Amino acid sequence: MRSKPIGIFDSGAGGLSIWKEINALMPYESTLYISDAKYAPYGSKGADVILKRSIVNTETLIGKGAKIIVVACNTATTNAISYLRKRYKIPFIGIEPAIKPAALSSATDSIGILATKGTLSSALFHETSKRYSRDKTVIEQEGKGIVELIESGQLHSNEMKKLLEKYLTPMLNNNIDCLVLGCTHYHFLTPILKQLLPKNVNVIDSCKAIARQTKIVLEKSKLLNENETKAEHVFYTNGSREVMANLMDWDQSIIHKLY
Ligand code: DGL
Numbered sequence: 001m002r003s004k005p006i007g008i009f010d011s012g013a014g015g016l017s018i019w020k021e022i023n024a025l026m027p028y029e030s031t032l033y034i035s036d037a038k039y040a041p042y043g044s045k046g047a048d049v050i051l052k053r054s055i056v057n058t059e060t061l062i063g064k065g066a067k068i069i070v071v072a073c074n075t076a077t078t079n080a081i082s083y084l085r086k087r088y089k090i091p092f093i094g095i096e097p098a099i100k101p102a103a104l105s106s107a108t109d110s111i112g113i114l115a116t117k118g119t120l121s122s123a124l125f126h127e128t129s130k131r132y133s134r135d136k137t138v139i140e141q142e143g144k145g146i147v148e149l150i151e152s153g154q155l156h157s158n159e160m161k162k163l164l165e166k167y168l169t170p171m172l173n174n175n176i177d178c179l180v181l182g183c184t185h186y187h188f189l190t191p192i193l194k195q196l197l198p199k200n201v202n203v204i205d206s207c208k209a210i211a212r213q214t215k216i217v218l219e220k221s222k223l224l225n226e227n228e229t230k231a232e233h234v235f236y237t238n239g240s241r242e243v244m245a246n247l248m249d250w251d252q253s254i255i256h257k258l259y
Contacts, residue, residue, distance in 0.1 A: 002225050005030040005232070006214065007066025009057035011042040012151045013237075013244045014185030015072025018095065020248075021211035022070070023233070026218075028225050030232040032064050034258065037239020041147040042075040043116025043183065050118055054080035058088060060258070064234075067223050070214055071095065074115060074182050078122035091221055093214045096124065097182030098206045100132040105202065106178045110137040112171035115182025117142045125182075139171045147185050153243045155188055164189065164196055172198070181205040188247060 006026075008019055012035050019033055034057050036042075042050050054076045061069055070093045071077045071084070077094030085092050097119065102111045111133065119125050120140050129138060149160050171179065177200050181187060187205050194203065218224040225231075236258035237244050245252035 001067055002223055003030070003227065003229070004065050004067035005032045005234070006068055006070060007032045007034075007061030007064070008070045008072050009034040009036060009054075009061060009076070010073040010184055011035075011040040011053070011075065012037040012147065012185065012239065013247050014147070014150070014183060014187070015070075016244070016248055017184050017187035017205070017207045018070060018072040018210050021207045022214055023231075025211045026215055026224070028228050028231055029218075030225075031234070032061055032066055033233070033235045034060060035235070035237035035239060035244055037151055037237055037244075040151050040239065041116065042073065043118040043147060044144075045118065047079045047118070047122075050076055050079040051083060054084060058084055062088065062090065066090070068093065068214070068218060068221070070210065072184050072210070074184065075118040078119050078124040091217050091223075093210060093217060095184065095206050095210050096128055097180045098204050098209070099128055099180060102178040102180045102204050103133045103136050106136060108175045108177045109135070110139070110174050110176045111178040111180060112139045112141065112168070112174075112176040113180045113182050114141050114143045114167060114186060116147070117144070119182050137174055139174050139176060141167045141171065143167065143183060143186060146189070147183065150185050150188060150247070151239065151243060153240070153246060155247070156192070160189075161192065161196070164192060168196060176201060178202050178204055
């Protein structure tokens, strides 16, 4: 069981930001990655659709031998992970917007959160936000259109820059000094955001923390691969192989078509 792969899924290529950290931290772990891009964006879909897609992805990964599943998507985590944990026996790791570290480190007591509509409207997000940011100003912003631009290969477009400027303006007017990236796709925006934001604003995402948490759970569950053998990585998408490959600077031949 220890040599089986870690299963990872997202509505698209966003979860590769987590895959990258998992691979860096645990180079001997094999992985299976599903980009469910045909159904992206999850963020504007109803909770029932997000749950259904999460079940399909989970069952595909289990069917291909995954020993643990990383839900590399804030929208799927906040809407579906409690159901998945009840229904399936294997461990699940999820990702939620990093409100706690942002609230703890903010000197201006004002933080911005960029996330999908599906995440911002979820009960889990409300709970976390209430718990950690009670005495802070929190500017929530739906990143409408961002995932679509990334999934259509327009990460570096003018349209993206304009959208981001629009979304950041109310946050900067409220003097934020932390910007939480509440969607795994947004990690790829980091270099652009750093150009648009003043130097005192920290951009926070949870990718490294999720990789560490995955390792802890694998260790506790006695699932961590102890052999220093070459890891195998298989990537699947039901969307564009080219877009996914370009984001990571890969050759698209390593990405397989999925249903
Ligand atoms: N990457 C996802 C997230 O972390 C999903 C975005 C979407 O499909 O709307 O929320």
